[in-house]
Amino acid sequence: MLLEVVLALVIGALLYQFFFKRKDETLPVGDGWWGPGTRTDKEEEEDIRPFKIETTEEELNDLFRRLDQTRFSEPLEGSRFNYGFNSTHLRKVVSYWRSGFNWRKQLDILNQYPHYKTKIEGIDIHFVHVKPVNLPAGRTAKPIIMVHGWPGSFYEFYKMIPLLTDPASHGLSDEHVFEVICPSIPGYGFSEASHKQGCNSVAVARVFYKLMLRLGFREFYAQGGDWGSLVCTNLAQIAPSHVKGLHLNMVMASAASLPQLLSILLGQRFPGLFGFQDEDVRRMFPFLKKVFYHIVKESGYMHIQATKPDTAGCSLNDSPVGLAAYILEKFSTWTDEEFRDHEDGGLERKFSLDDLLTNVMIYWLTGSIVSSMRFYKENVGKGIGVAKHEKIPVKVPTGIASFPNELVHCPLFWAKKKYVNIVSFNYMPRGGHFGAFEEPEMLAKDILQFVGKLEQK
Ligand SMILES: *[C@@H]1O[C@H](CO)[C@@H](O)[C@H](O)[C@H]1NC(C)=O
Numbered sequence: 431m432l433l434e435v436v437l438a439l440v441i442g443a444l445l446y447q448f449f450f451k452r453k454d455e456t457l458p459v460g461d462g463w464w465g466p467g468t469r470t471d472k473e474e475e476e477d478i479r480p481f482k483i484e485t486t487e488e489e490l491n492d493l494f495r496r497l498d499q500t501r502f503s504e505p506l507e508g509s510r511f512n513y514g515f516n517s518t519h520l521r522k523v524v525s526y527w528r529s530g531f532n533w534r535k536q537l538d539i540l541n542q543y544p545h546y547k548t549k550i551e552g553i554d555i556h557f558v559h560v561k562p563v564n565l566p567a568g569r570t571a572k573p574i575i576m577v578h579g580w581p582g583s584f585y586e587f588y589k590m591i592p593l594l595t596d597p598a599s600h601g602l603s604d605e606h607v608f609e610v611i612c613p614s615i616p617g618y619g620f621s622e623a624s625h626k627q628g629c630n631s632v633a634v635a636r637v638f639y640k641l642m643l644r645l646g647f648r649e650f651y652a653q654g655g656d657w658g659s660l661v662c663t664n665l666a667q668i669a670p671s672h673v674k675g676l677h678l679n680m681v682m683a684s685a686a687s688l689p690q691l692l693s694i695l696l697g698q699r700f701p702g703l704f705g706f707q708d709e710d711v712r713r714m715f716p717f718l719k720k721v722f723y724h725i726v727k728e729s730g731y732m733h734i735q736a737t738k739p740d741t742a743g744c745s746l747n748d749s750p751v752g753l754a755a756y757i758l759e760k761f762s763t764w765t766d767e768e769f770r771d772h773e774d775g776g777l778e779r780k781f782s783l784d785d786l787l788t789n790v791m792i793y794w795l796t797g798s799i800v801s802s803m804r805f806y807k808e809n810v811g812k813g814i815g816v817a818k819h820e821k822i823p824v825k826v827p828t829g830i831a832s833f834p835n836e837l838v839h840c841p842l843f844w845a846k847k848k849y850v851n852i853v854s855f856n857y858m859p860r861g862g863h864f865g866a867f868e869e870p871e872m873l874a875k876d877i878l879q880f881v882g883k884l885e886q887k
Contacts, residue, residue: 457667457819462633464616464624465552474549476644481545481556481620483537489795490533493750497528500751511762511775515755519774523758524751526783536788543591547620548644550637556620557613557641558584562595564604571595571609572674572881573647575638575665576866579656579680580802581757583619583792584612585785586867593874602874606881611645613638615657617801619792624801630808631657632819635664639672648672653877655679655865657805663848664819666826675884676849677829677877679865681840683848686815690844704843709857713839721838728763728837731756735806743800753799754790761786764863766835780868823847829854829880831873835862854880 463469505516543558562571574594578586591610598604615634617623624633638661642650652662652673659680666673683690693704698715701707706714714720734742746753762775769776777786793799814820828849832839834857842855856876861869 455822456670457632457664457822459636459639459668460632461551462629462636463552464626464629464633466625469552474552476548478546478548478644481547483540483545483620485533485537485795493794494528496750497524500524500749502751510773511759511770515759515762516773516775517755520751520755522774523754523777523783523787527750527754527787531784531787533791536784536791539588540585540788543588545620548641550640550644551633553616553622553624553637555613555616555622555637555641556584557611558587558591559645560591560595560610562607562609564596564598565607566598566604569604569607571607573609573611573642573645573650574877575611575613575642575650575652575662577613577638577652577654577658577661578615578618579654579658580618580805581760581789581793582656582864582867583789584614585789585792586864587612589870590866590874593870594877597874597878600871602878606878606885608651611642611650613641615661615802615805617804618798619796623798623804628808630805630817631660632664632668632817635661635668639665639669642672649674651675651677651877651881653677653679656863657809660809663824666824666828667819667822670826673826675829675853675881676824676826677831677880679831679833679873679876680836680863681830681832681845681849683840683844687847690847693841693843704841706841706843707857709834710839710841710843713834714841724767725838728767731760732806732810735803736810737807739803739807740800743803746799747797750790750794753794754787756799757790757793758786761789761864764835764837765868766862785867823850825851827851827853827884829876829883831856831858831865831876833858833861833863833865833869835860837863853883 502517502521505518506513510516543560545556545558547554547556565571576587578584593600593602594608594610597607614621616629616637649672652665654662655678659678660682662676662678666676694717697704697706698711701711746756758777761781762769762777765780766776828851830845830852832855842852846852858872861872865873
């Protein structure tokens with residue numbers, strides 16, 4: 431034990447010197463261009479065009495033909511979801527997709543909110559923009575940009591949008607009413623993919639910052655989990671005077687500082703030293719099992735996507751069933767890791783097959799799985815902790831909704847290293863990685879109380 435502590439101290443001190451000498455820098459906004467070929471001098475067209483999701487019969491027939499031709503493999507006896515998607519169950523999902531799932535109905539649901547596209551930095555950016563319906567007299571709506579992650583889409587927010595734009599009709603206080611903007615990350619769904627290498631989270635944050643300015647918002651809130659959490663964090667770093675508050679349902683904290691290493695070694699025995707609550711201890715310890723092995727077991731996809739996205743993506747873009755298995759396995763395990771032990775992956779415990787397949791359809795019809803996977807290469811392909819934004823603290827007031835089944839729990843003590851102005855940190859009673867999709871009301875309430883706290887000040 432003593433040796434471990436001494437070793438950790440030495441390594442920690444070195445790492446601390448290296449990564450965490452806090453410089454009071456801000457992240458430059460920068461500029462970029464992601465269109466094909468060379469950038470033209472022509473001024474960018476700034477028009478915002480209404481957009482509707484449409485599907486041709488041809489696209490649907492092609493999908494059905496491919497579903498009909500699927501070559502399944504047999505699962506190992508009793509393996510459930512421990513080897514990945516149970517292919518016996520996959521047959522059931524595919525049979526529903528083929529004959530029960532009504533895409534036309536889902537299209538109406540998708541198109542119930544106004545969609546738009548506009549060109550930014552050479553590529554077409556898609557977004558949903560919903561204004562409040564029953565804004566109480568004398569009140570102005572608060573703009574909020576909500577950013578999805580992988581393997582999700584703007585659709586993850588669909589159950590939350592009415593709670594924020596029309597809270598009174600859903601039994602919530604209408605003290606704060608929002609105008610919601612849900613963009614698609616470039617290369618995801620209906621946003622055009624970058625044609626150039628290097629379109630990372632900071633570039634996407636800048637693109638979304640330009641989008642918000644183009645829409646006329648000088649001040650706004652930002653919310654996200656997964657990649658959305660990183661993009662919104664970068665947004666708060668490049669435009670701190672425009673982002674009024676940052677709300678996250680996942681925190682990516684690098685654990686490379688001396689105090690953090692000590693908290694890993696000593697946190698279970700001396701939680702008070704690090705301000706750990708019982709809930710932190712429950713979620714993090716024993717550390718090897720709950721965090722370390724968990725990350726190793728569940729992050730293979732990330733290694734592939736951060737190195738050779740185009741190779742692995744090739745078959746996924748060619749096979750709707752392969753795509754569904756790859757995406758939906760995440761909606762099983764990332765919602766609750768114990769779902770690996772369910773024969774059906776527990777998929778329908780928290781989601782409907784209609785909602786799950788709608789998200790898969792967004793990837794399928796747009797052929798965007800490869801470009802979505804490339805985002806890992808752009809963000810972590812050069813290593814973790816090396817990008818400039820990772821070393822710069824976030825000063826914008828931050829609210830964190832911490833779900834118990836999140837992939838890696840980030841205690842307040844760690845989060846504070848990066849987010850130096852945390853005004854609310856709440857342990858959610860249930861739910862996993864897809865907070866907005868899984869527990870829309872819980873997440874909406876947390877955003878409302880966070881904004882309430884900020885606006886009071
Ligand atoms: C796969 O799922 C089905 C339920 O859809 C179940 O009957 C079967 O036992 C499962 N197979 C394995 C190997 O777990």
